[in-house]
Amino acid sequence: xxxxxxxxxxxxxxxxxxxxxxxxxxxxxxxxxxxxxxxxxxxxxxxxxxxxxxxxxxxxxxxxxxxxxxxxxxxxxxxxxxxxxxxxxxxxxxxxxxxxxxxxxxxxxxxxxxxxxxxxxxxxxxxxxxxxxxxxxxxxxxxxxxxxxxxxxxxxxxxxxxxxxxxxxxxxxxxxxxxxxxxxxxxxxxxxxxxxxxxxxxxxxxxxxxxxxxxxxxxxxxxxxxxxxxxxxxxxxxxxxxxxxxxxxxxxxxxxxxxxxxxxxxxxxxxxxxxxxxxxxxxxxxxxxxxxxxxxxxxxxxxxxxxxxxxxxxxxxxxxxxxxxxxxxxxxxxxxxxxxxxxxxxxxxxxxxxxxxxxxxxxxxxxxxxxxxxxxxxxxxx
Amino acid sequence: xxxxxxxxxxxxxxxxxxxxxxxxxxxxxxxxxxxxxxxxxxxxxxxxxxxxxxxxxxxxxxxxxxxxxxxxxxxxxxxxxxxxxxxxxxxxxxxxxxxxxxxxxxxxxxxxxxxxxxxxxxxxxxxxxxxxxxxxxxxxxxxxxxxxxxxxxxxxxxxxxxxxxxxxxxxxxxxxxxxxxxxxxxxxxxxxxxxxxxxx
Numbered sequence: 001x002x003x004x005x006x007x008x009x010x011x012x013x014x015x016x017x018x019x020x021x022x023x024x025x026x027x028x029x030x031x032x033x034x035x036x037x038x039x040x041x042x043x044x045x046x047x048x049x050x051x052x053x054x055x056x057x058x059x060x061x062x063x064x065x066x067x068x069x070x071x072x073x074x075x076x077x078x079x080x081x082x083x084x085x086x087x088x089x090x091x092x093x094x095x096x097x098x099x100x101x102x103x104x105x106x107x108x109x110x111x112x113x114x115x116x117x118x119x120x121x122x123x124x125x126x127x128x129x130x131x132x133x134x135x136x137x138x139x140x141x142x143x144x145x146x147x148x149x150x151x152x153x154x155x156x157x158x159x160x161x162x163x164x165x166x167x168x169x170x171x172x173x174x175x176x177x178x179x180x181x182x183x184x185x186x187x188x189x190x191x192x193x194x195x196x197x198x199x200x201x202x203x204x205x206x207x208x209x210x211x212x213x214x215x216x217x218x219x220x221x222x223x224x225x226x227x228x229x230x231x232x233x234x235x236x237x238x239x240x241x242x243x244x245x246x247x248x249x250x251x252x253x254x255x256x257x258x259x260x261x262x263x264x265x266x267x268x269x270x271x272x273x274x275x276x277x278x279x280x281x282x283x284x285x286x287x288x289x290x291x292x293x294x295x296x297x298x299x300x301x302x303x304x305x306x307x308x309x310x311x312x313x314x315x316x317x318x319x320x321x322x323x324x325x326x327x328x329x330x331x332x333x334x335x336x337x338x339x340x341x342x343x344x345x346x347x348x349x350x351x352x353x354x355x356x357x358x359x360x361x362x363x364x365x366x367x368x369x370x371x372x373x374x375x376x377x378x379x380x381x382x
Numbered sequence: 383x384x385x386x387x388x389x390x391x392x393x394x395x396x397x398x399x400x401x402x403x404x405x406x407x408x409x410x411x412x413x414x415x416x417x418x419x420x421x422x423x424x425x426x427x428x429x430x431x432x433x434x435x436x437x438x439x440x441x442x443x444x445x446x447x448x449x450x451x452x453x454x455x456x457x458x459x460x461x462x463x464x465x466x467x468x469x470x471x472x473x474x475x476x477x478x479x480x481x482x483x484x485x486x487x488x489x490x491x492x493x494x495x496x497x498x499x500x501x502x503x504x505x506x507x508x509x510x511x512x513x514x515x516x517x518x519x520x521x522x523x524x525x526x527x528x529x530x531x532x533x534x535x536x537x538x539x540x541x542x543x544x545x546x547x548x549x550x551x552x553x554x555x556x557x558x559x560x561x562x563x564x565x566x567x568x569x570x571x572x573x574x575x576x577x578x579x580x581x582x
Contacts, residue, residue: 315436334443335454338423341399347432347444364429371437379439 038107043091051382056155056162111281124210197226224271236354404468408440497531
C-alpha cells in the first residue's frame with residue numbers, strides 16, 4: 001500500500017463469509033446442500049436499500065474488488081480504478097457488493113472446499129457451475145443483505161455475462177445492467193482458446209485427474225501454460241508491441257530455447273505467479289461456464305426473443321482493440337436489445353490495451369461509465 | 383428550448399418511439415422523454431455528446447451513419463425518425479432519407495438553406511464559397527459536404543415519392559418570421575420538413 005491511503009480509495013476492507021444453508025439446485029442437476037460466499041462491501045446501504053450495486057467478477061477474479069486488506073498490500077483490489085469515492089461506481093453514493101463466485105478458489109465454496117459426503121476436498125467432483133447458477137446464488141446473497149432490487153448489476157467480460165443473465169432471470173430485481181467488454185456467447189475461437197487452456201492443465205502429470213491435493217502436488221506447469229495463452233488473449237498486438245517489442249533480456253541471441261525475449265519472460269512470470277495462487281479445478285470450471293453461456297439457446301437461438309424478458313436498462317461498453325470479445329460482439333448484443341425494445345446505451349471506447357482495457361481507467365471510459373452511474377444514483381436518490 | 387426543437391416537438395405524439403440520427407447532447411430526446419413520454423434512441427459519434435446523453439438518461443448508441451448505416455434497425459420499428467442539421471453532412475443524403483422512412487412511419491429533417499439570400503449575395507459579390515455564422519467552415523474542411531436548397535430537397539422528395547406533410551421555415555435564430563414564409567427559398571435560413579411515404 002502507498003504511504004498513506006489515496007483519498008479516492010475505499011480504504012482498508014475486510015471480507016466476510018456468509019453461509020447459506022438452503023440447498024441450491026444447479027443447472028447440471030446436482031444440488032449443493034450448503035455453501036459459503038465470501039463477500040466484501042463498500043459504502044453504506046441507504047434506508048430503503050435502493051442504492052446497492054452488485055459487482056460480478058471475471059474468469060480469475062474474486063471478492064476483493066477495491067481497497068486494501070492490510071497496510072502492507074502492494075496493490076488494491078482488482079477494480080479499484082472504477083470503485084471508490086468519486087470514481088465511476090461512487091462509494092459515497094452506492095452500497096457496493098462484491099463476491100467470490102461459487103466454484104471459486106478465494107474462500108467461497110468450490111473445488112478446494114470439503115465435500116460433506118466424503119470429508120475430503122471436492123476436487124474434480126465439484127459440480128460444473130453455470131452463469132445462471134451464479135446469478136441464483138447472488139440473488140440469495142441479495143436476500144441475505146435485504147436488497148430486493150439492485151440499482152445496478154455491473155461486470156466486465158464473464159462478469160458482464162452475469163449482469164446480462166440477471167436481467168433475464170430476475171428482471172424485476174435490478175434497475176440497470178452494465179455489460180462491459182462482454183459477449184452474448186463465445187465464438188468457436190473463444191472456446192478453442194479455453195480448450196487449449198484446459199488441455200494444458202489436464203495433461204500435466206501432476207493433475208492426477210483433478211485429485212492433485214491427495215498427492216500433495218499442484219499442476220503448476222499446466223496452469224502456467226493455461227494462464228500464458230489466456231493472457232495473450234487479454235492483451236492487444238499493439239500493447240504487447242509497445243510494452244515488449246522484440247526486446248531481449250540480454251544483448252544478443254544465445255541460439256538456444258530458454259527465455260530470451262522480454263515478452264517470454266513476462267508471460268512466464270505471469271504464468272508462474274498465477275499457478276501458485278489459483279486452483280486448477282476452478283480454472284476448468286470458470287472456462288466451462290464461459291463456454292456454456294448462451295442465453296439465446298432456450299429461445300431458438302434468437303437473442304432478442306430472450307431479451308424480451310428484460311425490464312432493466314442497459315449500458316454496454318466495448319473496447320476498440322479487444323479481440324477476445326470484439327466490439328462486434330457487443331454490437332450484436334446491442335442490436336438484439338434494440339430489436340427487443342430494451343432501453344440501451346452503447347459506446348465503443350478507443351483504447352489500445354485489448355480485452356484488459358476494462359480494468360484500465362482511460363478518461364473516456366471512466367467519463368462515460370461515471371456519467372451513466374451518476375444518473376443511476378440520481379434515479380435511486382443515492 | 384430552441385425554436386426548431388419546439389416546432390418538432392409539436393409534431394410528435396405522446397408515447398412515440400423515436401430514433402434521433404445525430405442526437406447531439408440529447409436535448410431533444412430528453413425533452414420528449416419527459417414531456418411526451420416518448421421512448422427511443424439517439425445515434426451519435428461525438429464522445430462528449432455520448433457521455434452527456436448517458437448522464438441525462440437518454441439512450442444513446444455510438445453508431446456512424448456513413449460507415450455503419452442503419453441495417454441494425456428493423457423496418458417500421460419507429461413512429462418517427464429525426465435528423466436535425468445533419469442531412470448536409472452525410473455521404474448519401476438520398477439513401478439516408480430512404481432509410482429514415484424504412485425505419486419510421488414519419489421523418490423529420492432540418493437543414494440549412496443554401497439559397498438563403500445572404501449566401502447568394504456572398505457568392506455573387508465575392509465569387510467565393512460562402513461562409514457565415516451558420517456555415518463557419520472553409521470549402522476544404524467543412525463537414526457540410528452536401529449542402530442544398532429547399533427547392534433541391536423538395537425536388538428530391540418528389541422524385542422519391544416522399545410526401546411532405548409539413549414545412550416550417552425559420553431564420554438563423556430559429557424564429558418563425560412572416561418574411562421567410564413569404565419567400566422561403568430566398569429568405570429562409572433553416573427548414574424543418576415532416577415527411578412520409580404513407581397516406582394519412
